[in-house]
Amino acid sequence: MRHLLSLDDLSSAELHHLIARAQEWKRLRGNPQAPRPLVTRSVAMLFSQHSTRTRVSFEVGIAELGGTPLYLTATELQLARGETPEDTARVLSRYVDALVVRTPDHTWLRRLADAATVPVINGLTPHSHPCQLLADLQTYSEHRGAIQGRTVAWIGAGNNVCNTWLQASRLLDFQLRIAAPESHEPSAEELQSCPGAEVLHDPRAAVRGAALVVTDVWASLGQDGEAERHRHSLAEYHVSRELMALAAPDALFMHCLPAHRGEEVEAELLDATDSVVWDEAENRLHAQKALLEFLLPPPTGNGREVSD
Numbered sequence: 617m618r619h620l621l622s623l624d625d626l627s628s629a630e631l632h633h634l635i636a637r638a639q640e641w642k643r644l645r646g647n648p649q650a651p652r653p654l655v656t657r658s659v660a661m662l663f664s665q666h667s668t669r670t671r672v673s674f675e676v677g678i679a680e681l682g683g684t685p686l687y688l689t690a691t692e693l694q695l696a697r698g699e700t701p702e703d704t705a706r707v708l709s710r711y712v713d714a715l716v717v718r719t720p721d722h723t724w725l726r727r728l729a730d731a732a733t734v735p736v737i738n739g740l741t742p743h744s745h746p747c748q749l750l751a752d753l754q755t756y757s758e759h760r761g762a763i764q765g766r767t768v769a770w771i772g773a774g775n776n777v778c779n780t781w782l783q784a785s786r787l788l789d790f791q792l793r794i795a796a797p798e799s800h801e802p803s804a805e806e807l808q809s810c811p812g813a814e815v816l817h818d819p820r821a822a823v824r825g826a827a828l829v830v831t832d833v834w835a836s837l838g839q840d841g842e843a844e845r846h847r848h849s850l851a852e853y854h855v856s857r858e859l860m861a862l863a864a865p866d867a868l869f870m871h872c873l874p875a876h877r878g879e880e881v882e883a884e885l886l887d888a889t890d891s892v893v894w895d896e897a898e899n900r901l902h903a904q905k906a907l908l909e910f911l912l913p914p915p916t917g918n919g920r921e922v923s924d
């Protein structure tokens with residue numbers, strides 16, 4: 617039984633496998649002969665924060681794989697009245713075959729996962745967003761091939777998605793240049809274990825010659841009250857078509873969305889030809905199908921089979 621709480625829960629070989637398999641799921645979409653590995657299985661999606669892509673892509677993906685998705689909000693469960701994550705995990709594990717969790721507290725996610733007896737998938741915490749990177753890496757691969765040895769520029773807040781790009785750079789062996797102000801550098805722990813990563817303070821230096829330029833909102837989920845402070849500190853980290861012109865001639869632009877058009881990214885860049893943001897969003901569906909299939913192999917002796 618495996619969880620995906622962080623991209624580090626995967627080996628490089630497993631990550632390569634998931635990216636390739638995600639492309640196969642993309643080709644199989646709509647084919648009535650496509651495998652349905654989640655038939656008879658249910659997946660609970662326990663969300664404490666807003667979501668469009670993660671919620672909808674998991675719900676649709678689980679259904680297309682033959683399974684039953686259950687969307688649960690923490691405020692409607694007994695969690696809101698003090699039931700512990702451990703007790704909740706033990707109980708939900710008796711009903712469903714996997715849990716997808718979005719929470720503002722990564723330690724809480726770990727407590728839940730430690731007590732669960734079914735796979736737990738991180739659907740975003742302030743620490744990381746591994747499902748996003750599965751889709752982003754699939755998207756790079758489908759447009760430009762192997763990312764190994766390339767240079768990726770991250771511009772803006774050193775947040776959960778940035779931390780996950782750091783983990784990806786370790787696993788897939790690419791260079792990551794992060795342009796962030798001192799107040800918004802990514803996790804020091806992640807940085808220390810990433811020989812291919814460097815933090816610069818100048819977005820132009822970070823982007824120069826890069827194969828891929830990535831950004832994200834300045835204020836993440838749970839930081840809405842600090843939006844004005846973030847706007848002030850990050851004003852110089854706006855990604856425009858002019859900045860993109862310093863990257864490699866065939867450079868791509870990514871943003872996990874939702875975007876604040878005109879803030880961290882020039883509105884027109886999202887719709888420009890070098891932007892692959894809509895493919896990234898679509899690929900959440902395909903990449904998560906690959907992930908669910910990987911974490912939920914066909915049942916063997918789990919006590920649920922009907923004997924002759």
Ligand code: CP
Binds near residue numbers: 748
């Ligand atoms: N990119 C992403 O995770 O989007 P949502 O917050 O809409 O799920």
Ligand code: NVA
Binds near residue numbers: 740776832833837873
């Ligand atoms: N960094 C953003 C990503 C949203 C998908 C956030 O945490 O809100």
